[in-house]
Amino acid sequence: MKDFDYFTPKTAKEAVSLLVQLKGEGKIFAGGQSLLVLMKQNMIAPEAVVDIKGLSELDYIKFDAKKGLTIGALTTHRAIEKSPVIQKNYPVLSEMEDNLAWVQTRNYGTIGGNVCHGEPAGDPSAVFIALDAKLKLLGEKGERITACEDFYKDTLEVDLKDDEILTEIQVPAVLPNTGVAHEKLMFQKGELGIVGAAASITINPASGVCEGARIALSNVASTPFRAKGAEKALIGKTIDDKVLEAAAEAASKEVSPPSDVHGSEEYRREMTKVFVKRVVRKALDRAKAKS
Amino acid sequence: MKGELRDLKFTVNGRPVELKVKPKTLLMEVLRYDLGLTGTRSGCEVSACGACTINFDGMAVRACSILALQANGHEVVTIEGVADGEKLHPIQQAMVDHGAIECGFCTSGMVMSARALLTENPKPTRDDIKKAIQGNLCADSGYTKYIEAIEIAARKIGGGE
Numbered sequence: 001m002k003d004f005d006y007f008t009p010k011t012a013k014e015a016v017s018l019l020v021q022l023k024g025e026g027k028i029f030a031g032g033q034s035l036l037v038l039m040k041q042n043m044i045a046p047e048a049v050v051d052i053k054g055l056s057e058l059d060y061i062k063f064d065a066k067k068g069l070t071i072g073a074l075t076t077h078r079a080i081e082k083s084p085v086i087q088k089n090y091p092v093l094s095e096m097e098d099n100l101a102w103v104q105t106r107n108y109g110t111i112g113g114n115v116c117h118g119e120p121a122g123d124p125s126a127v128f129i130a131l132d133a134k135l136k137l138l139g140e141k142g143e144r145i146t147a148c149e150d151f152y153k154d155t156l157e158v159d160l161k162d163d164e165i166l167t168e169i170q171v172p173a174v175l176p177n178t179g180v181a182h183e184k185l186m187f188q189k190g191e192l193g194i195v196g197a198a199a200s201i202t203i204n205p206a207s208g209v210c211e212g213a214r215i216a217l218s219n220v221a222s223t224p225f226r227a228k229g230a231e232k233a234l235i236g237k238t239i240d241d242k243v244l245e246a247a248a249e250a251a252s253k254e255v256s257p258p259s260d261v262h263g264s265e266e267y268r269r270e271m272t273k274v275f276v277k278r279v280v281r282k283a284l285d286r287a288k289a290k291s
Numbered sequence: 292m293k294g295e296l297r298d299l300k301f302t303v304n305g306r307p308v309e310l311k312v313k314p315k316t317l318l319m320e321v322l323r324y325d326l327g328l329t330g331t332r333s334g335c336e337v338s339a340c341g342a343c344t345i346n347f348d349g350m351a352v353r354a355c356s357i358l359a360l361q362a363n364g365h366e367v368v369t370i371e372g373v374a375d376g377e378k379l380h381p382i383q384q385a386m387v388d389h390g391a392i393e394c395g396f397c398t399s400g401m402v403m404s405a406r407a408l409l410t411e412n413p414k415p416t417r418d419d420i421k422k423a424i425q426g427n428l429c430a431d432s433g434y435t436k437y438i439e440a441i442e443i444a445a446r447k448i449g450g451g452e
Binding site: 001002003004005006008029032033036037039040041047048049051053054078098101102103104105107108189190 | 293294297313317338351357358407422423
């Protein structure tokens, strides 16, 4: 690993000031569970590391039945996994965390670090996109809010300016008659999904017709991918096997999966179909259970 | 300045430690090379095997994946701090008695994951144990005896045996 300059700001504002001073050479570093693996192999070599792991002001989980969930960027994966508030109101998040890497990584890595890393196979971004989450960013000029689904530009490239840090993830209150689910194809529990899928399905309680669908896929494109074609195939319909098949087919056509040691492009396309069906079925069952 | 030595003050196995390290130094490197505590193994260095597992403020973490300077002000326990002098910890004793240890390379990591588990959850189910050691790879044992040994240790610590 190459040497770097090292700073430990005491507040989020101080971290932003440092980023401004460092003129684009500063890399925000929290738990380092994603970054260190790359830095050790010199795949990235920041000139300066701005270590924000100690900023306890960004470590929180807050819930309001009307407004929804706010998670501080430095909340660990483990805290999310174990949070009674999240297990009760957003179980999909703690389920996703249960399958994210292993205890040691979850104990130290942060949700903000994960979201900002921009790994296309990452689970949190897919689930947050399905949940229509927003991200609060703090920069020199103040705060701005962006939708999670707009945050991802390319592999390991996110919409974070040189002077910005992620401070909070905002998840809206889950609508009634809505179910959310996440699944991924992994050979060992905890691995990055060869393909992953998250779905939020809203149904009309009287007719059972699907009124809302958000489907986000991981590791099928250079960024987390929202399968809008698949969503269109579901909305306005009563979801049965035929409709599900059509949605899965639509998803498999929209994606541009990578080919690597874990799976070929064709295999990932095929698995896209399988996992879209699985998560939509699970989300639908959960939506029905609530009605 | 890049590479400039910085102060590191933390507790290791109950004792205060003071060092000066370069920012790029990993916690595992400080433990193994500066402090001579080689019980924490360097298995893969890419955060995949768990042989370097230690307890950081009571939590199981991978020492190869933490910058040493982040340990400033924190409490680290390594495998060397688990036994009580010559008396093995129940987790260690159970692993020995039950024949869980084969080549022994993953063992310290297994002990540290188990120790963190039993501190947080003194009555784990078999599933809880499997989850706790999910991040500790073992090339020899097939894991079963490690799981059983941890069950035995949990019962012993809980006073059941």
